[in-house]
Amino acid sequence: MATPFPISNPPLVCWNCHERTIGTHFCPGCGKVLQVPDHSDYFFMLGFPRRLWLDMGMLEQKFLGLSWKLHPDNFVNATPEEREISLKRSSELNDAYRTLRDPVSRVEYLLAIEGTRKEGQTKQQAPPELLEEVFALNESLDELREAKAAGSDVGSLRQRLTTSEQSFEEKLKAVDGELQLAARKWDQTLDTGADEDAKKRVMGQLNDLLNRRSYIRNLVVNVQKELL
Amino acid sequence: MGRIVGIDLGTTNSLVAYVDAQTGQPRCIPGPSGSTLCPSVVSIDPDGGIIVGEPARRRLLTQPERSIYSVKRLMGRGPADVQSELRLFPFRIDPSSNHVIRVKLGDKLFTPPEISSFILRELKNWAEAFFSESIDRAVITVPAYFNDAQRQATKDAGKLAGLEVVRLVNEPTAAALAYGLHEKQRGKVAVYDLGGGTFDISILKLISTGEGDIYQVLSTNGDTHLGGDDIDNLLQAFVHEQILQTDQIDFSPHGEIAQELRKELIAIKHKLSEANSATLLFPLPNGKTFLHEFTRGAFEALIRPVVDRTMGPVKQALADAQLKPTEVDEVVLVGGTTRTPLIRRTVQEFFDHKPHTELNPDEVVALGAAVQANILDHGVKNMLLLDVTPLSLGIETYGGAVAKIIPRNSTIPASAQELYTTGVDNQTGIDIHVLQGERELAKDCRSLARFTLRIPAAPAGLPRVEVKFLIDANGILQVGAKDIRTGEQHIIEVQPSYGLNDADIERMLEESIEYAEQDFAERQVIEARTEAESILGATAKAQSNPNAGVLSSPERAKIEMSIAALQEAVKGNDYKLIRQKIDELNRATEHLAELLMNSAVQSALEGKKLAEV
Numbered sequence: 001m002a003t004p005f006p007i008s009n010p011p012l013v014c015w016n017c018h019e020r021t022i023g024t025h026f027c028p029g030c031g032k033v034l035q036v037p038d039h040s041d042y043f044f045m046l047g048f049p050r051r052l053w054l055d056m057g058m059l060e061q062k063f064l065g066l067s068w069k070l071h072p073d074n075f076v077n078a079t080p081e082e083r084e085i086s087l088k089r090s091s092e093l094n095d096a097y098r099t100l101r102d103p104v105s106r107v108e109y110l111l112a113i114e115g116t117r118k119e120g121q122t123k124q125q126a127p128p129e130l131l132e133e134v135f136a137l138n139e140s141l142d143e144l145r146e147a148k149a150a151g152s153d154v155g156s157l158r159q160r161l162t163t164s165e166q167s168f169e170e171k172l173k174a175v176d177g178e179l180q181l182a183a184r185k186w187d188q189t190l191d192t193g194a195d196e197d198a199k200k201r202v203m204g205q206l207n208d209l210l211n212r213r214s215y216i217r218n219l220v221v222n223v224q225k226e227l228l
Numbered sequence: 229m230g231r232i233v234g235i236d237l238g239t240t241n242s243l244v245a246y247v248d249a250q251t252g253q254p255r256c257i258p259g260p261s262g263s264t265l266c267p268s269v270v271s272i273d274p275d276g277g278i279i280v281g282e283p284a285r286r287r288l289l290t291q292p293e294r295s296i297y298s299v300k301r302l303m304g305r306g307p308a309d310v311q312s313e314l315r316l317f318p319f320r321i322d323p324s325s326n327h328v329i330r331v332k333l334g335d336k337l338f339t340p341p342e343i344s345s346f347i348l349r350e351l352k353n354w355a356e357a358f359f360s361e362s363i364d365r366a367v368i369t370v371p372a373y374f375n376d377a378q379r380q381a382t383k384d385a386g387k388l389a390g391l392e393v394v395r396l397v398n399e400p401t402a403a404a405l406a407y408g409l410h411e412k413q414r415g416k417v418a419v420y421d422l423g424g425g426t427f428d429i430s431i432l433k434l435i436s437t438g439e440g441d442i443y444q445v446l447s448t449n450g451d452t453h454l455g456g457d458d459i460d461n462l463l464q465a466f467v468h469e470q471i472l473q474t475d476q477i478d479f480s481p482h483g484e485i486a487q488e489l490r491k492e493l494i495a496i497k498h499k500l501s502e503a504n505s506a507t508l509l510f511p512l513p514n515g516k517t518f519l520h521e522f523t524r525g526a527f528e529a530l531i532r533p534v535v536d537r538t539m540g541p542v543k544q545a546l547a548d549a550q551l552k553p554t555e556v557d558e559v560v561l562v563g564g565t566t567r568t569p570l571i572r573r574t575v576q577e578f579f580d581h582k583p584h585t586e587l588n589p590d591e592v593v594a595l596g597a598a599v600q601a602n603i604l605d606h607g608v609k610n611m612l613l614l615d616v617t618p619l620s621l622g623i624e625t626y627g628g629a630v631a632k633i634i635p636r637n638s639t640i641p642a643s644a645q646e647l648y649t650t651g652v653d654n655q656t657g658i659d660i661h662v663l664q665g666e667r668e669l670a671k672d673c674r675s676l677a678r679f680t681l682r683i684p685a686a687p688a689g690l691p692r693v694e695v696k697f698l699i700d701a702n703g704i705l706q707v708g709a710k711d712i713r714t715g716e717q718h719i720i721e722v723q724p725s726y727g728l729n730d731a732d733i734e735r736m737l738e739e740s741i742e743y744a745e746q747d748f749a750e751r752q753v754i755e756a757r758t759e760a761e762s763i764l765g766a767t768a769k770a771q772s773n774p775n776a777g778v779l780s781s782p783e784r785a786k787i788e789m790s791i792a793a794l795q796e797a798v799k800g801n802d803y804k805l806i807r808q809k810i811d812e813l814n815r816a817t818e819h820l821a822e823l824l825m826n827s828a829v830q831s832a833l834e835g836k837k838l839a840e841v
Contacts, residue, residue, distance in 0.1 A: 068439050068612055072641060072701040076394055076604040077229065091641035091698055098638055 012037060015085070025070060025089065033070065036088045042096035042109060050110060051190060052183035054100060063097040104176075104213070107183060107206055116203040119211060127212050130171070137164045137219065144226055158227060165223040168216055175213045182206050232365040232394055232605045233257075233355050234597025236402075237344060237382065239300040239455060240424030240564065241265040241590060244351040244366075245598035246359075254406065254598035256591050257358045259350075265590060266354070268424075270346050271295035272333040273754070280350040283755040288487045290761050292318060294334040298457055299347075301425045302329050302340040303385075304378030306726050316461040318486070327726055341381045341728060342736060345388035352389060366391045367601040369593050370703075371426040372398035373450030373541075373618045375664050376676045377726040379704050384728050388736055394604055396702040399423075400430035401615050402596025403562040404443055406587055408434055409599055415557030416446075418546075420575050420583070421593075422538060423563035425455040429542045431549040431556070440610030447548035447637045448618045449541035456497075456565035459531045463493040466530060467508065471518055485513065500527050501567045515774060528570045535574050542578065548637050559583040564590050614639050617699050624661035624670040633697060636666065643698040647712070654685040660695065662705065675725040681709055681718055693718060756806040760798045763810055767791060770820055775827040779820060790816040 011020050017030035024045070027034055043050045046062045070093055075086040099105045111117035126134045144157045182205045189199045234254070236243045243264055245256045256264035261282060271284035272294050279287065287295045298317065302310060307325040314321065320332040330337045348368075355363045368391075370382050379396055386393035400419035407417075414434045421428040428450040435442040467489060471477050479485045492510055499506035500522060510518040546553060559575060561583045566572065575583050587595065603611055616637045622630035623646065633644035648658050658681040665673030683691050692712040699705055709718035728736075767787070770776060779787075794809040 064435075064437070064442060064612075065439075067442075067614060068609075071612060071614075073395075073604055073613065074607065077607070087641055087698070087700060088643075091643040091700075094639040094642050095644070098635075098642070 015081070025066065033075070033082060033086050033089060035085050036092055039113075040092055040096070041113060042092075042099055043113075045092060045096045046100065048100070049190070050114075051187045052103075052107060052110060053187055054106070056101070059097070059100060063093070066093055103183075104179070104210070107179065108210060110186075111203055111207055111210070114203060116200065116207060117210075118207055119214075126215065130216075133164075133167070134219065137161075137168070137223070140164060141223065141226055161223055161227060165220060165227065168220050168223070172213065172216050172220060175209060175216060179206070179209045179213065182209055230362060230364055231359070232367060232601040233351075233363055234402075234594055234599070234601040235348065235351055235366050235368045236399070236594035236597055237300065237348065237368055237370075237385070238268055238423055238593070239298050239426060239457065240268055242268050242347050242351060243591060243594035244355050245591070245594040246355070247598050247602035254409070254595040254602075256594055257354050259354045260357075264594075266347065266350055267297075268300065268347055269295060269297045270299065270333070270343050272336060272338075274334060276336070277754065278346050279754060279758070280346050283758045286758050286762050289484060289491065290758070290765055292484055292487050293320070293332075296331060296333060296343060298425055299331075299340050299343045301453075301457070302331070303344065304340075304375065304381040304726050305329065309726075316464070317457075327724075328728055328732070339728065339736075341385040342388060344382070344385035348385055348389035348391060352391060364391055365394050367395045367397055367597045367604065368393055369399045369402050369597045370396050371421075371423075371450060371452055372400050372428040372430050372445075372448040372615075373426070373452050374703070375452075375619055375674050376703070376705050377674075377724060378452065379702060380724065380727050383702070383704070384733055387733060393702075395600065396704070397597055397600045397613075398428070398430065398445075398448065398615055398703070399426075399593045399596075400428045400448065400562065401432070401443065401445060401613065402594075402600060403560055403592045404430070404432050404434070404596070405599040405611075405613070406592045406596035407560050407584060408441060408443060410587060411558075411584065416549075416551060416555060417558045417560060418542075418556045418579060419560045419562060420538070420542070420566065421450075421562035422565040422571065423455050424565070425453075425457050427451045427454040427538050427541065429538070429545045431545050431551065440612065442612045442614065444614040445616045445637075445639075446551075447545045448616055449545040449548070450618070451537065451541060454534065454537055455563075458534050459497060459565065459568075460490060460494060462530055462534065463497065463527075464490055467493065467510075467518070467520065470520065471512065475512055475514060475516065475518070477512060477514065479513075496522055497527075497568075500524050501569060511769075511773075524569070531568075531570065535571055538571075539574075539578070553579045556581065561585050562589055562592055615701075615703070616640060617642060617703055619664040619674070620666055621676075621697060621699065621705065622663045622665070622670075622673060624663060628670050629668060630663055630665075630670050630673055634699060638699075640699050640703060641701055643696055646695050646697070648681065648691075648693045648695060650683070650686070650688050650691050653688045655683075655688065656685055657682055658693065662697070662707075676705060677724050679707055683711070683718070753801050753803045753806070756803040756810070757798055760794055760806055760810055763813060764791065764794060767813065767817055767820075770817065770824055773824055775823055776820060778823055783816075783819060786816045787813075787820065 012034055013020050014027040014029060014032065015035050016032040017027060019027060019029040021027050021029060025034060026032065046059065048054060070086060070090040072087055072090055075083050099109050108117060140157065140161050144154060144161055147154045147157055182202060186202045186206065189202055234245045243256050243266065245254050247254050258264050259266055259281065266281040267285045269281065269284040269288060271279040271287040271291065273279065284295055288297060301313060302319065306327055307321055307329055310319065310321065310329065322330040322332050322337050324330055328339050330339055331343065352363055366386060368382055368386055370379055382396060383393045400421045403419050403421060404417055414436055417432045417434055419430045419432065428448065430448040431446045433444045433446055489510060492508060496506045496508055504524045506522050508520045508522065512518055556579055559579045559581050561572065561575065566589050572583065600613065617634065617640050618636060620632045620636040621634040622632045625631045633646065634642050650658065660679045660681065661670065662676045663670055663673040664676050667673050681693055683693060694710050694712055696708045697705060711718060790813040794813050797806045797809040
């Protein structure tokens, strides 16, 4: 997604009473469930500002509270049109909760709706300072695969790989830590009313960290698969 | 709109239930015989009449080639999927089956949804007789681990039976509803559901809030290919092997003898849940009797692999819910097979918690379905059910890999979007292959459907079509597509990989009108005739047994007369007369039965002694 969404809550024209409204889920005029807007905003849906630190308890509470109202079970005897709309809205709600619950997908989503998510040019691009280690790791992986295919002893190779894997898992933890710090910085830009440039800088950092994390995680997963 | 009933369409037994308005408690509806259980067995008469339930079960012995059981095992699956089961299940899959299985019953072919629809229609009749009103809406339960095709097949079966399937509910969730209502539990609950053919484990969180009770499924896992039937098959294979060794008789799983043996072994299995041993006395075609004493210990050793197979999904479900076994507050056992002591012990040891068994494990799912039906019917505002999809939804990408777009255990309804464009100038179709499963490669996942997006010709890379994948509250996939540039909705042609398309169903609905619904008296006649066939067959066999020679002439004459009288009665339509003649024949053959029993035991014991020499 390249362009950011203009406003969080564009006014909707209620499909039922045709009133122009800025209600979130239900039309304040006629009470019917509102159609889903063209661009979803998960933060707005659950009633949160676009902050990266969220109170999990409150998030769950909001989710459950809205579920009571939006669940398809409430619309079984309604018109097909209403059923269709409630189905879309309740799935958006669930998608929103699923996305915002996980810290990493939360960051990804924020960048996506702010229009600043850029995945690594090639996801296979190793961060420069890791090049040497990654090279060594890939060598070990290849050796292990060859040894397995040839049926020869893999004991010491496995050992080497396990050590590598552990090292990369440490790096993964480190990235998650950095992600958390950058996330806090983002929230601060909101609190201090920082300018657009400052915000863009933080988002740039978040973006790079996400790419780095994605790369390392893929490495770890590949190694774990080989070691199974 | 009419009332909604709850239906458990089980592998072995099916039930229909409702919520009593006075008491607010769910109750199962009994059939004409007084039992709430309708065996999921269907038999087709030579004249096309359809027989369902207990009478059909008896026909498994007398006319196995016209009858079928455990059809749930075939729902939503292709012929290749069930090949391994054919060794042990007498399914007669017709060679004309391609993506939908066709089963031969007599000289007619039926699809699994059609056969299931006969069972559903039977239950519909029970409910209509009970309420004296037309019933055409139902909540039907499915194993939580059923994939999209299996769910769609169940919905199709409902439609063919003249029922609007208002909701498909997952069986463990339904059980949790029934228990939640009954026991007022709160906290983390594990539902271990082992039925005739499927296994489900669901982990739920039950919360009481100011608004009401929330049943939130945290994770679910299972095996749609594992159940009591597998225990029966193990027993059968064991005995089959023994008989092969001792008597050199090898009978095929498709014959009457195999069905007789299966019936006896099921009785043995049930007995071993109560007693420490059970003896099998099985008359062989060569006149001898096979005798084997099953001890509970030996039985448990034999069925251990089945029980062990359930623990893999259990551990995975707990891992997905991020819980340790001891963090589960309550454990619930569902499904007839959980009456087995070994299973109860294994579950109790694993969770370190005594499982709940207060509600009848055969009825609890139907009761839960009724609770859900009631919620939907009356818009009950104080119960909220949040269920999940059991399998990750993915799309095939380049190189045969799968990109997961909706992860397993996502709360449903759930959706995901993908943006598509063309790679070639003037390309007018984009093919999408949707799959379910956890593996990395498309070939290892379950093919769900193939869609083709039809788009107007344009230069490569210009079209932008957003495809929305939505898993609805039934756990079934819906797809919508929108052209981003024009805002138009797109036409999607769906080819289900393992199911009926709309044209198939329309045609079947028309055909189903031919199968006239039997009214009460007609069914009584059919049931009486079936029982008559059964006893006439048994009597003929008994008479040909060498030990029958001991009978006196007057006795033999009496038996002949009773046989003739019964055969005459069967030709007519007076079911009361048929039953009377059945009783008379039973009395006439009492002595004969006794003789055979005694000599069977004796010869079996003698045989054993000889072997020990």
